[in-house]
Amino acid sequence: MTSPTGPRLSDDAAFPRAADVLVVGAGPAGAAAAAHAAASGASTVLLDAAEFPRDKTCGDGLTPRAVSALRALGMTSYLDGRPRIRGLALHGWGATTQVPWPASRFGPFGSAVARTELDDAIRRFALERGAVMAAGTKAVDVVRDSAGRIESVTVRRGGETGSIRAGQVIVADGVRSTLGKVLGRQWHRDTAYGVAGRSYAGSGLADSEWMGSHLELRDPDGELLPGYGWVFPLGDGTVNVGVGALATAKRPAALQLRPVLEHYAAMVRDEWRLTSPPRDIASALLPMGGAVSQVAGPNWMLIGDAAACVNPLNGEGIDYALETGRMAVELLAESRDHTAAWPALLRAEYGTAFAAARRAAGLLTMPRTVPVLGRPGIRSSALMGVVVRVMGNLLTDDDADLVARAWRSAGLGLRRFESRPPFS
Template structure:
């Protein structure tokens, strides 16, 4: 059996940053994933600038090399209101096959041991946790996505309908014209939207996602919605279609117990209004890894859940309360129309809403008042 201070299950952005942070804290770390890298991961691939700030704090640079920033965003509301504005820092569209591989490579370069292994069982053994009888660790970080084995071991079910979305993603020829991210929402099925995010290599990441409310959504239905909302896309020339679930942060489980903690999608850290999850992944992964290294050094790992819970509350607590409010308010399409009108008329409103939807921003009274005035 291989023994470590910290074992991280799942090598997506949450897992790789958790492993990096724990290693930088002096822990002996193993990173486990069922796949070799590079590997594909269905996602919108949009990376907000705040993600790179977090990665820079871990000593990771040049993750966006070769993928130019997209300078503008166009958003169409359910009622047809449109805002199109330049983004101050721009966002990047980096296929997860590339982005995740670069993060795993950074972790390995930092001294993290990577093992290809699919974890199936999680067992407690005195002062450590044993995974499949092969790996033992003082602390285990579950960053293994929406179907997390570690989350199941903690006794948490998956998100129920109303707190879970389904999306389909493919890569299509990029539409003609200046590069911009496009998000088009749909009347009658809100909250739901289609997207087109140019990559910079002649392709765009395109897709459609919708909140699950109990009924099944077929591939044909999702594709039809995408084609109707973005009719200029060449879907016949698109490739690599894959579907994925998005466990929304409106139904988060406890972040951990004992020597087990959760990060990223395993903790249901998906923005309920935009479906964004990479910023949450790198922030929660960094917090989990830092807490794990500190707990191993101080108590042999026994207090990791308490350390992590405090770190999450300080870093994301207020923001997550604001996103929950935003998600509830956003159930009224007329209010979303008003918010888009306000963002079209006022850069400050646009920036505030973007911060709430893509990073860790918060609503403020001035923004709410400007939206209400445009109802």
């Protein structure tokens, strides 16, 4: 534990000094956790280094599973008036096919909302449930007792330093997870991770019912890349235009995101009736598929992006964020020590699918694999339906059809041979 330095935080009555549950990070994962914790009656503090609303590098797309998770949180009417996305318009190798979201218990529609709006809306929902917000306040260290339990979290706001006592700590501070690193979290890049860039542009098709996804992604020199491009309609006159690539420690993504993104935007300009060049370009690295260790301790847990709960096949993580926020609060009532219980729960919920998806994503980091699978696949609507179902995280343990059984069997088989299973 590092001793706090600098002046103490002033005795401001509005600043929380203690909480039953302290949630670090007010993105979808942290805000969802705070909403659930406050609704359970726990005194809950939601802390974030940023002032809201704030931006987050993301494709802004919501799969049906993410929409379902918002409803389960209680935000049943939030998406009223937002885009109702029927599925994906897939492009590549001279072919185009529209694939509706497969039938599932999550519902038939996805959506898309800019993260400046979505994250702030979930945060405000948590405050309405009774959580207390500490914005512009960064968690930098912890004080632990002899058993390893966190007694308090050291925070900084401006040039001042202070602490918040906490009975339970939920860490949801994103892909870099500053506090997670303090607690020992390690990101293992031997499995596939994502490199992504996004932008916004005006569009005459901003009210489209289809998300655009281009599986044949090339750089300005025409070289095929192990990734895909997307165009997600936001329903407000703009679209989110982005590119993502897969990489591993052995096969890092050797690409300059800005020129690739600008090249891709030029490629889809006519198709999406873009009325402006890409703006607000931002990029991020994404640990995926549970490729982190040390995700829990006696009275703390990592959730969402901090725990690498991101789909290895498409970089999507909002549904996992909302789900792990709920799961973490439910575990608080069942577990006195989360050190083994939380990673075990994450593996039970996501481990099999992540094992299969991580292996598939690893294969896709080899550019030659992409056309071998993509060229014949995109001409088969049935096969593309399977791809959308897997990439959209729309398979559950309750599904008993052939595709679901095959995907689970592959994941279970691969887990037996993994040297480092998800979340370990």
